[in-house]
Amino acid sequence: xxxxxxxxxxxxxxxxxxxxxxxxxxxxxxxxxxxxxxxxxxxxxxxxxxxxxxxxxxxxxxxxxxxxxxxxxxxxxxxxxxxxxxxxxxxxxxxxxxxxxxxxxxxxxxxxxxxxxxxxxxxxxxxxxxxxxxxxxxxxxxxxxxxxxxxxxxxxxxxxxxxxxxxxxxxxxxxxxxxxxxxxxxxxxxxxxxxxxxxxxxxxxxxxxxxxxxxxxxxxxxxxxxxxxxxxxxxx
Amino acid sequence: xxxxxxxxxxxxxxxxxxxxxxxxxxxxxxxxxxxxxxxxxxxxxxxxxxxxxxxxxxxxxxxxxxxxxxxxxxxxxxxxxxxxxxxxxxxxxxxxxxxxxxxxxxxxxxxxxxxxxxxxxxxxxxxxxxxxxxxxxxxxxxxxxxxxxxxxxxxxxxxxxxxxxxxxxxxxxxxxxxxxxxxxxxxxxxxxxxxxxxxxxxxxxxxxxxxxxxxxxxxxxxxxxxxxxxxxxxxxxxxxxxxxxxxxxxxxxxxxxxxxxxxxxxxxxx
Numbered sequence: 001x002x003x004x005x006x007x008x009x010x011x012x013x014x015x016x017x018x019x020x021x022x023x024x025x026x027x028x029x030x031x032x033x034x035x036x037x038x039x040x041x042x043x044x045x046x047x048x049x050x051x052x053x054x055x056x057x058x059x060x061x062x063x064x065x066x067x068x069x070x071x072x073x074x075x076x077x078x079x080x081x082x083x084x085x086x087x088x089x090x091x092x093x094x095x096x097x098x099x100x101x102x103x104x105x106x107x108x109x110x111x112x113x114x115x116x117x118x119x120x121x122x123x124x125x126x127x128x129x130x131x132x133x134x135x136x137x138x139x140x141x142x143x144x145x146x147x148x149x150x151x152x153x154x155x156x157x158x159x160x161x162x163x164x165x166x167x168x169x170x171x172x173x174x175x176x177x178x179x180x181x182x183x184x185x186x187x188x189x190x191x192x193x194x195x196x197x198x199x200x201x202x203x204x205x206x207x208x209x210x211x212x213x214x215x216x217x218x219x220x221x222x223x224x225x226x227x228x229x230x231x232x233x234x235x236x
Numbered sequence: 237x238x239x240x241x242x243x244x245x246x247x248x249x250x251x252x253x254x255x256x257x258x259x260x261x262x263x264x265x266x267x268x269x270x271x272x273x274x275x276x277x278x279x280x281x282x283x284x285x286x287x288x289x290x291x292x293x294x295x296x297x298x299x300x301x302x303x304x305x306x307x308x309x310x311x312x313x314x315x316x317x318x319x320x321x322x323x324x325x326x327x328x329x330x331x332x333x334x335x336x337x338x339x340x341x342x343x344x345x346x347x348x349x350x351x352x353x354x355x356x357x358x359x360x361x362x363x364x365x366x367x368x369x370x371x372x373x374x375x376x377x378x379x380x381x382x383x384x385x386x387x388x389x390x391x392x393x394x395x396x397x398x399x400x401x402x403x404x405x406x407x408x409x410x411x412x413x414x415x416x417x418x419x420x421x422x423x424x425x426x427x428x429x430x431x432x433x434x435x436x437x438x439x440x441x442x443x444x445x446x447x448x449x450x451x452x453x454x455x456x457x458x459x460x461x462x463x464x465x466x467x468x469x470x471x472x473x474x475x476x477x478x479x480x481x482x483x484x485x486x487x488x489x490x491x492x493x494x495x496x497x498x499x500x501x502x503x504x505x506x
Contacts, residue, residue, distance in 0.1 A: 050342050097251055102344075
């Protein structure tokens with residue numbers, strides 16, 4: 001079963017292509033790292049997967065459905081690169097709000113909120129307003145909302161941005177924990193080492209086109225690091 | 237499984253209302269509402285005896301009370317509509333452009349549910365304010381000036397419908413214009429429509445542009461004045477109340493559909 005797929009997808013803004021003829025799929029339970037230089041089109045791909053923008057050509061499927069269908073987003077969690085959270089809400093009330101939208105109610109909602117607060121190390125800050133938190137803690141709140149209701153598919157855009165080294169390690173552990181319980185993961189990142197440790201599949205996008213895709217050992221040649229392979233494929 | 241639409245909508249609308257309540261403009265609105273009530277109290281507290289005549293013809297005090305009441309009620313209704321438009325002018329757009337809508341719309345939430353919830357949040361503040369100011373004014377006018385409460389109820393409903401139209405159109409416009417430009421558009425459009433409505437209601441002709449504004453824009457002022465017709469009898473505004481009500485109903489539906497279509501087409505950034 002495929003968690004998400006893009007078939008022949010292009011996205012054009014005026015004359016400029018953000019993505020051109022992309023084919024990509026993520027099998028259930030797998031983790032795909034989306035790599036590419038700045039402006040390569042990684043975020044455009046994620047936006048189309050979530051139905052935020054429409055492709056100029058091609059087909060996008062999320063859990064077998066069109067991303068415009070809200071049912072396609074049941075059991076999906078998303079962490080955007082530019083995380084803007086309501087600064088006046090407390091951490092707990094924000095998570096409760098998202099828990100309801102994710103389909104949790106009553107005691108189940110409350111226990112899940114407490115669980116993700118505990119998991120992300122935010123229990124002591126649960127009553128704080130989000131606006132009073134540091135960038136790293138705000139990113140943890142972003143992770144906490146993503147882990148609500150035990151998602152089947154995590155879509156993470158530069159998830160470790162703003163985190164200190166301990167936060168980066170924690171984030172990696174959380175992603176691996178999610179994978180262990182069968183969650184599919186799509187990560188867009190600049191940090192090759194993080195992708196290497198958390199993903200089994202890699203896709204490299206450069207200037208809107210797919211430069212490479214496949215298992216890590218198919219892309220990285222003998223004697224190469226992922227960074228070497230990335231530079232070779234992107235050609236910079 | 238996707239949560240029920242009612243559950244999603246009530247959760248989003250509740251949060252949109254709380255979000256609107258947290259805005260800095262709310263205390264200013266409260267002060268304006270209080271000042272409005274003090275002004276209404278002052279305007280309706282005249283008593284005593286005497287006779288008013290116009291061109292040598294005696295004018296009954298009931299007639300003066302009716303016209304005063306209509307003027308007060310119409311101004312407050314238009315104030316409520318403008319307030320709804322101003323509150324709506326960034327209540328959806330801000331979440332779109334700062335990216336906070338993305339987290340919500342990545343959940344199994346329809347765009348229409350989100351847009352309508354934001355509209356409800358902005359309208360909630362305007363409706364609470366309008367209800368307080370208009371109800372208090374209606375009671376003061378009823379007990380002091382003797383005008384009928386029934387007409388005030390119809391005018392209040394017309395005001396609520398007008399506020400919804402203004403807010404929905406402002407919200408749709410705000411997806412394409414900056415906040416200040418949207419707010420200025422609200423002020424200009426409500427002002428222009430009111431100007432034309434008032435003159436046309438009492439038989440004046442404002443040429444081709446006036447005709448277009450009168451017949452092809454929402455009857456914001458007309459609807460309220462026509463509802464208050466009993467207060468100014470025997471003068472009768474030159475508008476059929478049924479056609480006016482149908483026109484307002486059309487605009488309520490059309491404005492919401494315009495908002496939903498505009499938000500559906502909107503590309504969301506991150």
